[in-house]
Amino acid sequence: MTTLVTGAAGFIGFHVCQRLLAGGEQVIGLDNLNDYYSVALKRARLAALASNSGFEFVEVDFADNQAFQDMLAARSFDRIVHLGAQAGVRYSIENPHAYVQSNLVGHLNLLEVARRREVGHLVYASSSSVYGGNETLPFRVEDRVDHPLSLYAATKKADELMSETYAHLYRLPQTGLRFFTVYGPWGRPDMAMWLFTKAILAGEPIGIFGEGDMRRDFTYIDDIVTGIVSCLENPPPDDGAEKAGGSKGPHRLYNIGNNRSEELMRMIDILEEACGRKAERRLLPMQPGDVRDTYADIGAIQRDLGFAPTTGIDEGVPRFVDWYRHYHGV
Template structure:
């Protein structure tokens, strides 16, 4: 099977591509290698994929928000399924550059849906986000919950992606799965995420910026668990049988939470980072930031039921693994 993976130089995209290649699939990857964070990290992920898998992996630098460029790229390629993980990520950056989110997450999504429709792919899997739950105070977050009150432009675009997906699934009977990721971390992670930022500060001896006085909880999900969840969904497209799917759809469109089903206190995460690095943190406490939520917690009943997904990595195991990788990547003794 040949699969097109967008955002293949990203954290989740490169990890999913590596798992697909390891089981013998052909992967065609695209990414625009933008400078939202250091492109050197993105290139290092690509080099790792190419070195390990040779001709089974093909990469082209493509901006899927550019319709003409996407069509020109796709013309000579054959692929059976699409895993659309590319997006403009980050809640806080959406406060200062909302146009980037509209372009990548809205125009990009519609361009990819059109590509999937015209190619009649077997399954279109795309990234959503736990951010769609906004200020929902009912925990854990369930895919059946209303998500009509986003509190960031990033969340707005991800909810819009789900609505576009529902429309295409209904109109064209295109099997589709949206995945709401919860605070993904681990080796080859993103430098704009709290775990990376805190680890960097610990090694540099600078204070950790802690928001809301540290009174926050997150459903931290290790990358290996995320990858297993993604692949299980890729392998099991929703049937077009008229029955209501996860997320409430009667079209061949399912939406799932992929989380660890554990809501951990932020300061417990910091404590584990201190243990793993051997450093003691200093703190700079700040009020909660616009667009942030106090708690996240994934109800994974739907993906457990439909795909047998069971996360297996607690932060007690995952955080030391991340720190060990961080040390190797940055050549820290």
């Protein structure tokens, strides 16, 4: 079995490649290695994958259709995990064009490849951001998601709609995954847990948006990967029955979260303990595009695939800090 993984040098993509390779699969990993965050970190992830003979990395921008098609011409694969995207809610306000190109044009290119190659399954990344200002907790896949608060969220909702269309027109099996605040070793430097850890260890103040009155469904990377691989191995049937998310075609939508909404301040308490020092906390107002609370109802993926997260923040946060110290030699 050969799997094409986009965003292979990214946080989640790297860990998915590791898991698939450990299972004896062949993996073709794609990434354009853009400089949204440290390219050195991305290359370090790729170096950790390179020792496995089943891994092939190709540097290409899947939003550049000609370059993408040229790269694919001599390669074959059975299924796709599409995790590559322009990430970040706040950055989408500063640089909207990057999101349209990567998240919309890029997603369409993947859909076209999947239908022309008749792949067995396309699993793709959506986001909990699609829930926008939803005030009903926990967030359910049945909830309406047509009031996004950021362009990033709007592009992810648009991806879901495009995928639904391709499932209907071409009977292309797909699963869309709405991720909730993923963290862990090899994480992203633009995310709060990394930023806070860096500042605390350096003795610098941390800026806490939303005056600290925020809650997040923090999900450890190993649980996320388990959910992705479980979905990949179980494509939705094309039986006319309604799937998670409401589709009657071979297209499902799932929340993947820890099924707990943790106070941001509690996460910071655990970070301080793991770092061995207190943070100087500076409370800041909400930022445009942010939401106050996230909380995943994972009932659909539990019912269909038996998904059950196992790592809470009391265990996961210290693991991240240990990795951070080792990676940076702190």
